[in-house]
Amino acid sequence: MDNSKLKEQVKNEFTEYLNSHKHRKTPERYAILEHIYSAKGHFDMDSLYNAMKESAFRVSRATLYNTIELLLDCGLVVKHQFGANVSQYERAYGNENHDHLICLGCGEVKEHKNGNLFTPAQQKKLQRFKISYYSMYIYGTCNKCMRAKKADEKKNKVTENKNTRIKKK
Amino acid sequence: MDNSKLKEQVKNEFTEYLNSHKHRKTPERYAILEHIYSAKGHFDMDSLYNAMKESAFRVSRATLYNTIELLLDCGLVVKHQFGANVSQYERAYGNENHDHLICLGCGEVKEHKNGNLFTPAQQKKLQRFKISYYSMYIYGTCNKCMRAKKADEKKNKVTENKNTRIKKK
């Protein structure tokens, strides 16, 4: 894979950002960037923290939060808030443009490839707003939960049911 | 306005939902629904709590959270997570389809009218996923923050600057 090339690119971009903003180039910051760009897909702070703890380089949670903010600011990382609790993050480059299918039943987030949802014509209308990135969140019920829900509703007709509400994580 | 007609409709829909799920039809629940459909735009729990406290009907925060979950489940209310902290909600009916412009600088959320972003052709691809609703979040920098940022960067060239990071709320 040419992932190492991508890593080099984002590293350079990060360096540029740090320089221009007069921030220090600490090993922690580069280690975090390296880790994030070593995996595709979403991650949250806890998993990142644990992943780095296992590896050679451990950083504190505080530093993780500090650094991710820098990475968000310079556009190398994207932040998502699918549920109420944990924030999820995702590297900005090296992933195709995709929507997020979020199941209201089980909370699972699936990616769904998508063409150019955001057309140039639409972009034009937003002249006074400088777009960094955009996310499409599609909420609904996944196949598995759909079946469970239907079974549940059927049961409802014969016996009373205590809790039909969607389970929260 | 025909808002009262809409209110009647959603009230009926809610009743149906409560019945079919064997939930009780308490005055609190209807008061909350009524309040939510009395205003357009986004709201958070705190503002809803305070608004209802001012009015004749006070409900506890716990009940607010319980009820909003029911309203989410039956699709009368939509939930957003623009920032890390507070969840925002929005009535599902009576608002045009719109995107959300979220400024990474000041956190302000603006609505932006939008045509049919989600075309039938795209919908077709998602057969195994029952869509409840979808939201487009466009992150970027609003006009005001853009100016501030540029001024800040200019200043950076002559003096050192301690904190160029985006201000959090």
Place this chain on the structure above:
DNA sequence: ATGTATGCAAACCATTTGCAATGAC
């Protein structure tokens, strides 16, 4: 009468903050 829903206060937990120690410049 029964058991769900409410309200209160305490608990939870991701994130933020204060501060002393470290290390990039």
Place this chain on the structure above:
DNA sequence: GTCATTGCAAATGGTTTGCATACAT
């Protein structure tokens, strides 16, 4: 040598939970 950055632990604050009381059925 300075002062931003790190790491730790404590604080914060929106949301959840446990439990006694109220009330829809």
